[in-house]
Amino acid sequence: MxxxxxxxxxxxxxxxxxxxxxxxxxxxxxxxxxxxxxxxxxxxxxxxxxxxxxxxxxxxxxxxxxxxxxxxxxxxxxxxxxxxxxxxxxxxxxxxxxxxxxxxxxxxxxxxxxxxxxxxIAGAAQTAMTILDETGPAQSLLVHGGSGGVGSIVVQLAVEKGIEVVATASAANQDYIRKLGAIAVTYGEGLVERLKAVHPTPFDVSIDMIGSEEATQTSLAVVKVGGFMGSIAGRKLSSNKIQPVWVKRNTKNLQHVVDGIADGRFTWxxxxxxxxxxxxxxxxxxxxxxxxxxxxxxxx
Incomplete structure (x- = not known):
């Protein structure tokens, strides 16, 4: 063939x-x-x-x-x-x-x-589940780039777990982020101040979908000491405090997301x-x- x-x-x-x-x-x-x-x-x-x-x-x-x-x-x-x-x-x-x-x-x-x-579904879903598995217990999560494929499902999976989620996105995608269940914030100049305005206490976890210097510096400024800061971007970042996260294939995790899309619990x-x-x-x-x-x- x-x-x-x-x-x-x-x-x-x-x-x-x-x-x-x-x-x-x-x-x-x-x-x-x-x-x-x-x-x-x-x-x-x-x-x-x-x-x-x-x-x-x-x-x-x-x-x-x-x-x-x-x-x-x-x-x-x-x-x-x-x-x-x-x-x-x-x-x-x-x-x-x-x-x-x-x-x-x-x-x-x-x-x-x-x-x-x-x-x-498979790539983004398993990446998102890997992120939440590796970050451990958290009460609050900052997602840099929440409107993309992985960001969208990370937000929903975290909300499902009862985690308070704040996600950055362009101005055009703010309503979409809110629909997914997160507090929406536009990225760009003044991001740290906007994040502190909607979430005054330090975040437990941040995850970067973009690999930008803005995301790196913002995480360093708003995540608590000892908190988890990760990136799936696969780029060399300016701080080694941001840990790379690589997808781990797991069909049980994938099935959870597929079932959630099929029964309407998750937006895809x-x-x-x-x-x-x-x-x-x-x-x-x-x-x-x-x-x-x-x-x-x-x-x-």
């Missing part, structure tokens, strides 16, 4: 992206072959493309999450069958028409979740949909930032 894969043979802007035809090898044990219907695009994908974040040798492929239909499956098991609709984390890449993924990463796609939403927003053929435009828009919720590639 052939797959069309999004790849880049050099670092650069979206014009370095190209579509490559690839003959898939025989399906390995413990794997499922997926006809991809939708796959989320995350800022880290675009930053890998530019070379800001160098994760693998060239040529590189992209994508960490997907939703699709099982086209072939390891016949030694009886849990999954051809035709099952699934979502999850990928193996080597997910921005492709057909992918091979570990059976251990699969979650059944609920019937009431459409493909674009299903294809964007996909604000930008792109046909796979328009991947260059999708990556260009991701580089510009200011995303509300998630962006997704959709496949015919």
């Amino acid at each position: 052939k797959s069309t894969i999004l790849a880049a043979h050099q670092y650069g802007q979206p014009e370095v992206l190209e579509f490559a035809q690839y003959e898939l090898p025989p399906l390995a044990a413990g794997m499922a072959r997926i006809q991809v219907k939708a796959s989320g695009i995350n800022p880290i994908d675009a930053r890998r493309m530019t070379g800001e974040f160098k994760h693998a040798a060239l040529p590189q492929t992209f994508g960490t999450e997907y939703a699709g239909i099982i086209a072939e499956v390891d016949g030694s098991q009886n849990e999954w069958t051809v035709g099952d609709e699934v979502l999850g984390s990928g193996g080597a890449f997910t921005h492709a028409t057909v992918i091979d993924v570990p059976l251990a990463n699969l979650i059944r796609k609920p019937k009431n979740i459409d493909w674009p939403i299903a294809g964007t 927003t996909v604000s930008r949909e792109y046909a796979f053929k328009d991947a260059q435009q999708a990556y260009s828009d991701i580089l510009e930032g200011h995303t509300k919720g998630k962006s997704v590639l959709v496949f015919e």
Whole structure:
């Protein structure tokens, strides 16, 4: 079976992206072959493309999450069958028409979740759950960049736990942040003063989705001594007090978020949909930032 894969043979802007035809090898044990219907695009994908974040040798492929239909499956098991609709984390890449993924990463796609939403859940959900697992007990949380994919679900998961959440976002996304259950604050000059006005006591925890110097300095100013300060941005920051947080795949955590979206407890927003053929435009828009919720590639 052939797959069309999004790849880049050099670092650069979206014009370095190209579509490559690839003959898939025989399906390995413990794997499922997926006809991809939708796959989320995350800022880290675009930053890998530019070379800001160098994760693998060239040529590189992209994508960490997907939703699709099982086209072939390891016949030694009886849990999954051809035709099952699934979502999850990928193996080597997910921005492709057909992918091979570990059976251990699969979650059944609920019937009431459409493909674009299903294809964007796994990466952000598991990152968000990792954040809350690693920060430990907290009464208050500051989220830098609360309107993006990970930020949106971190806010809701924290509110579910009874944590008071303050989240920064652009002026255009303030109402969205409030809808998610957080106190909304615009980032930019005077941020520390605005945060202290709505939350006078030091925060227990801060988490930075952006990797900006403003987020770093603000966390240092408003988080309590001994509090947890983390970042998922994957950027070198000016203070080693901000700890990097890397996603840990956990299907139990993923299932919790999927169930919450399916039953309406969690809001999940996909604000930008792109046909796979328009991947260059999708990556260009991701580089510009200011995303509300998630962006997704959709496949015919």
